Amino acid sequence: MAGTVQKDVAVGLDIGTSGIYVAVLKNGYGAKQExxxxxxxxxxxxxxxxxxxxxxxxxxxxxxxxxxxxxxxVAFTSVYVNIDGPELAAGPGNVKRxxxxxxxIARRHLQELYRHLCETVLPAEWLVVQLVNNSFYIDGxxxxxxxxxxxxxxxxxxVVLAVPERQMEQTLLCLRNADLKIAxxxxxPLAIAQTVLAGVERQLGVVCVDIGxxxxxxxxxxxxxxxxxxxFPVGGGHITADLAVGLHTSLKAAERVKIDYGLGSIxxxxxxxxxxxxxxxxxxGELVHRIIRSRSEEILEFVKQFIKNLKLEASLPGxxxxxxxGALLCELPELARDYLKIPVRRGYNVLLEGxxxxxxxxxxxxxxxxxxxxxHGQANCEAMRMAExxxxxxxxxxLR
Ligand SMILES: Nc1ncnc2c1ncn2[C@@H]1O[C@H](COP(=O)(O)OP(=O)(O)OP(=O)(O)O)[C@@H](O)[C@H]1O
Ligand SMILES: [Mg+2]
Numbered sequence: 001m002a003g004t005v006q007k008d009v010a011v012g013l014d015i016g017t018s019g020i021y022v023a024v025l026k027n028g029y030g031a032k033q034e035x036x037x038x039x040x041x042x043x044x045x046x047x048x049x050x051x052x053x054x055x056x057x058x059x060x061x062x063x064x065x066x067x068x069x070x071x072x073x074v075a076f077t078s079v080y081v082n083i084d085g086p087e088l089a090a091g092p093g094n095v096k097r098x099x100x101x102x103x104x105i106a107r108r109h110l111q112e113l114y115r116h117l118c119e120t121v122l123p124a125e126w127l128v129v130q131l132v133n134n135s136f137y138i139d140g141x142x143x144x145x146x147x148x149x150x151x152x153x154x155x156x157x158x159v160v161l162a163v164p165e166r167q168m169e170q171t172l173l174c175l176r177n178a179d180l181k182i183a184x185x186x187x188x189p190l191a192i193a194q195t196v197l198a199g200v201e202r203q204l205g206v207v208c209v210d211i212g213x214x215x216x217x218x219x220x221x222x223x224x225x226x227x228x229x230x231x232f233p234v235g236g237g238h239i240t241a242d243l244a245v246g247l248h249t250s251l252k253a254a255e256r257v258k259i260d261y262g263l264g265s266i267x268x269x270x271x272x273x274x275x276x277x278x279x280x281x282x283x284x285g286e287l288v289h290r291i292i293r294s295r296s297e298e299i300l301e302f303v304k305q306f307i308k309n310l311k312l313e314a315s316l317p318g319x320x321x322x323x324x325x326g327a328l329l330c331e332l333p334e335l336a337r338d339y340l341k342i343p344v345r346r347g348y349n350v351l352l353e354g355x356x357x358x359x360x361x362x363x364x365x366x367x368x369x370x371x372x373x374x375x376h377g378q379a380n381c382e383a384m385r386m387a388e389x390x391x392x393x394x395x396x397x398x399l400r
Pocket of ligand 2: 016017
């Protein structure tokens with residue numbers, strides 16, 4: 001293991017469909033963060049953002065982690081890991097409990113409330129990824145810190161982000177096989193929104209869209225908090241697969257065509273190697289454009305429906321921010337602007353400034369996870385410990 005252990009370091013591990021990304025961040029003086037190192041490995045054993053083969057995925061994770069340790073010169077075993085996938089769901093919950101004899105509110109009262117909230121919101125065999133937007137009420141009045149206060153009734157509102165138990169099991173097995181510990185599970189879309197959105201956008205109302213290889217994640221943030229989150233089962237990898245089928249070529253050649261031409265109009269013809277690599281197929285540029293555009297429009301249609309379901313009374317002042325590797329598709333922001341009739345920009349985190357543009361977009365989730373760790377880690381771990389009936393407690397015993 002490279003380097004020495006450092007306490008003020010947070011590590012983000014993004015297990016994506018096409019790549020495993022690791023970002024090592026140091027919490028510097030005055031809460032200024034510094035990017036110490038990055039690590040990468042192509043993914044194996046991951047489909048649509050979910051681990052389907054934990055042993056295979058662990059080998060890729062180990063490689064990415066080894067790269068990151070070497071680049072950062074820091075030893076670490078604890079990581080903030082993303083939980084994604086089309087099943088990731090957000091359920092708002094609102095629970096209350098009476099406090100006998102107006103007792104002082106203690107940790108056990110909060111623990112019971114957290115547990116009750118999770119039981120109320122979660123379907124059977126689902127587990128908590130994290131709790132967000134927690135707010136507390138005593139006798140109907142909002143309080144920032146209920147511990148130590150007195151009242152007759154304690155209430156709590158929160159959004160529970162959850163996935164099926166099986167998905168969480170696979171992630172935990174993968175990390176255990178890779179000799180890593182989970183500092184906290186974080187919903188990928190939340191980590192990425194944290195990283196690429198400006199404070200003013202988050203206040204005004206903004207939709208962040210992370211286009212990965214296998215999935216697209218949309219998050220609506222308004223007044224600084226998460227209002228809605230959806231994961232759609234389509235991403236940039238589908239454009240590549242469509243091209244491979246439509247042009248009778250390999251995935252590798254199709255990926256090259258996608259990156260070279262994107263949504264730009266293509267005059268004349270495109271030469272692509274045939275499947276055996278022995279000859280070239282001559283394809284009309286118009287067909288290539290049509291294939292790329294039609295799958296891109298499908299992705300944008302999911303985003304359009306997501307925005308429609310928000311039932312916004314006014315326009316979306318913060319507009320749409322595209323990120324993830326799929327956002328690099330040439331002329332995608334222009335198509336999105338036309339299709340959605342909303343301002344669109346690409347976004348990545350300033351900590352990735354100066355990196356090659358491809359890296360800046362692909363490492364965004366990993367950096368977001370590490371940033372989450374440096375900024376929210378402690379408070380959120382506390383909430384998860386409170387929800388001991390949630391995944392932390394159950395899985396600690398399950399893993400023994
Ligand atoms: N220059 C580019 N132009 C178009 N697409 C690109 C470009 N660079 C990368 N991509 C696409 O980005 C996708 C990978 O993005 P990313 O690394 O964010 O996905 P992932 O995190 O592995 O997957 P997911 O988030 O879906 O689990 C691939 O489909 C790849 O083809
Ligand atoms: Mg991703």
